[in-house]
Amino acid sequence: MAERTYCYWCSARLSAACLGNYLPDDALYACAACLVNRPELVLPPLDRATTLAGLFTLQRGKVLLLPASELRFSRVETIWYPAELLEYNQHRIPSQIAAKWLGREICSGSPSDEVFYRADGFFPQYPVHIDLAQLTPISLPTTLNPSLEETLCPDLSMAMQLAVPGILELIRDTHSTHAIVAHYHSFESTPEVDHHDHDRQWLASLDFTPTPGMLATMDAALNCLGRT
Numbered sequence: 001m002a003e004r005t006y007c008y009w010c011s012a013r014l015s016a017a018c019l020g021n022y023l024p025d026d027a028l029y030a031c032a033a034c035l036v037n038r039p040e041l042v043l044p045p046l047d048r049a050t051t052l053a054g055l056f057t058l059q060r061g062k063v064l065l066l067p068a069s070e071l072r073f074s075r076v077e078t079i080w081y082p083a084e085l086l087e088y089n090q091h092r093i094p095s096q097i098a099a100k101w102l103g104r105e106i107c108s109g110s111p112s113d114e115v116f117y118r119a120d121g122f123f124p125q126y127p128v129h130i131d132l133a134q135l136t137p138i139s140l141p142t143t144l145n146p147s148l149e150e151t152l153c154p155d156l157s158m159a160m161q162l163a164v165p166g167i168l169e170l171i172r173d174t175h176s177t178h179a180i181v182a183h184y185h186s187f188e189s190t191p192e193v194d195h196h197d198h199d200r201q202w203l204a205s206l207d208f209t210p211t212p213g214m215l216a217t218m219d220a221a222l223n224c225l226g227r228t
């Protein structure tokens with residue numbers, strides 16, 4: 001424990017804020033001055049055009065999409081799961097991210113319930129898009145009283161809001177070749193579609209009928225999309 005009390009790089013005494021609430025055994029800690037003087041220790045700005053991590057908000061309670069294995073994230077067989085960010089601590093190197101996977105009731109096959117750590121240094125190398133086969137299904141509620149806000153699952157609502165920037169990107173790209181966009185255009189152009197209600201018909205053609213629970217879960221994200 002003693003070595004955790006001092007900066008690994010300059011031996012200055014660390015404040016409790018630098019240490020944070022999560023103390024993995026193999027982490028090193030940097031003081032605030034060393035983070036300023038050693039840019040190699042600090043995460044550079046993330047660009048959505050080059051990495052999906054550009055969508056991440058590194059605040060407690062936010063949902064991140066992370067690979068099941070930190071070192072095998074570039075492999076096509078690696079599955080990516082949503083995880084709740086418990087703490088982002090730049091001083092804790094290379095375990096800046098302390099997180100836990102979203103529960104199995106939401107996300108089947110989540111690796112474990114334990115707190116795990118990730119290095120933010122890998123974020124710039126994360127891919128721009130994840131293949132559908134590498135994503136795990138998320139369970140949506142089928143019934144819910146939407147007037148009772150406390151019955152909403154905050155993890156799911158956050159996951160929906162996390163999707164908004166990606167959806168906007170697709171909608172705004174008039175040349176998008178994304179499979180869902182292409183399917184929608186092809187459905188819309190069929191002559192028998194009633195154009196007064198084609199969105200609902202399109203969803204029905206995919207066997208997707210939003211339940212009250214799903215609509216309530218997506219409410220904040222849909223409002224956000226509607227405003228933009």
Ligand SMILES: [Zn+2]
Pocket residue numbers: 007008009010011012030031032033034
């Ligand atoms: Zn230092």
